[in-house]
Amino acid sequence: MGALLERIIADHRQRRRGSRREGDNHRDFVDVLLDVNEAEEHAGAGGGVPFDNEAIKVMILLMFAAATDTTYTTMVWAMAELINHPHEMRRVQDEIRAAVGVGGDRVTEEHLEKLRYLKHVIKETLRLHAPLPLLLPHETTEDTQLLGYRVPARTRVIVNAWAIARDPATWERADEFVPERFAGDDLTTDYMSAQDFRFVPFGGGRRGCPGVAFAVPSMELALASMLYHFDWELPAGGASKLEMDEMNGLSVRLKATLHLVAKPWSP
Numbered sequence: 001m002g003a004l005l006e007r008i009i010a011d012h013r014q015r016r017r018g019s020r021r022e023g024d025n026h027r028d029f030v031d032v033l034l035d036v037n038e039a040e041e042h043a044g045a046g047g048g049v050p051f052d053n054e055a056i057k058v059m060i061l062l063m064f065a066a067a068t069d070t071t072y073t074t075m076v077w078a079m080a081e082l083i084n085h086p087h088e089m090r091r092v093q094d095e096i097r098a099a100v101g102v103g104g105d106r107v108t109e110e111h112l113e114k115l116r117y118l119k120h121v122i123k124e125t126l127r128l129h130a131p132l133p134l135l136l137p138h139e140t141t142e143d144t145q146l147l148g149y150r151v152p153a154r155t156r157v158i159v160n161a162w163a164i165a166r167d168p169a170t171w172e173r174a175d176e177f178v179p180e181r182f183a184g185d186d187l188t189t190d191y192m193s194a195q196d197f198r199f200v201p202f203g204g205g206r207r208g209c210p211g212v213a214f215a216v217p218s219m220e221l222a223l224a225s226m227l228y229h230f231d232w233e234l235p236a237g238g239a240s241k242l243e244m245d246e247m248n249g250l251s252v253r254l255k256a257t258l259h260l261v262a263k264p265w266s267p
């Protein structure tokens, strides 16, 4: 993996040298990191941690680690909830199929803004099954008073996002999968509103998830595609409902492997 990343960085450096001459405007995440690296080299060593090839490789690996597990875990939970809730499954499929149309080629980003119920399904999935239920550990930088407690500086703070999202004082039928509960939401001020901490699957504030604006449309697109093209069932002869037990790992995932039968949709 280290050698592959070295190669990617070297290829980017080479292309950037060439593109300056040829006016090639292609830029991706590695280019952004190389911009910082070059700016630092240009300004001379500042005495801090150098933003060299090692740092760039760590950043890329961190992105993969933070992005992949959380995203696919959420999608598995969403499919599992929908399988256990056939009415909600039918409703979300009807919405997607109406938006894309019969015989549509594929779901594209342009369809996503019409898929309001799908957005509710994903939100409700994240409310019940945040892949990082305790977020990441935080540390206070100064002495703080909170609800009458004195929290000294440099205290490790763990936020129980799972408990916040299932608090019956905030949520009716807190343990049930009810996507409609988000129907009244303003979907433009989505997951990381600075005012709304009813559920925080992406954390919040300065150290909140920087990938949220990528994660949500990625999941919408992938789920909408799967739900548009296929009808989904549990394998014949097995249980009629999925067990929703959790398993701890890099993220909290469905304990049982999700086996579903995909039947191509024909209207």
Ligand code: HEM
Residues within 6 Å of the ligand: 062, 063, 066, 067, 068, 070, 071, 074, 130, 131, 132, 135, 136, 137, 200, 201, 202, 203, 204, 206, 207, 208, 209, 210, 211, 212, 214, 215
């Ligand atoms: C369903 C998908 C995702 C969920 C639920 C999720 C959730 C989270 C949470 C809870 C945190 C810690 C926030 C805190 O402690 O306050 C976090 C951090 C982070 N996430 Fe995500 N994430 C997701 C997808 C992504 C994606 C797609 C990327 C990158 C493209 C990403 C990159 C990161 C990074 C780099 C951090 C560390 C930020 C820091 O330490 O300042 N995440 N994420």
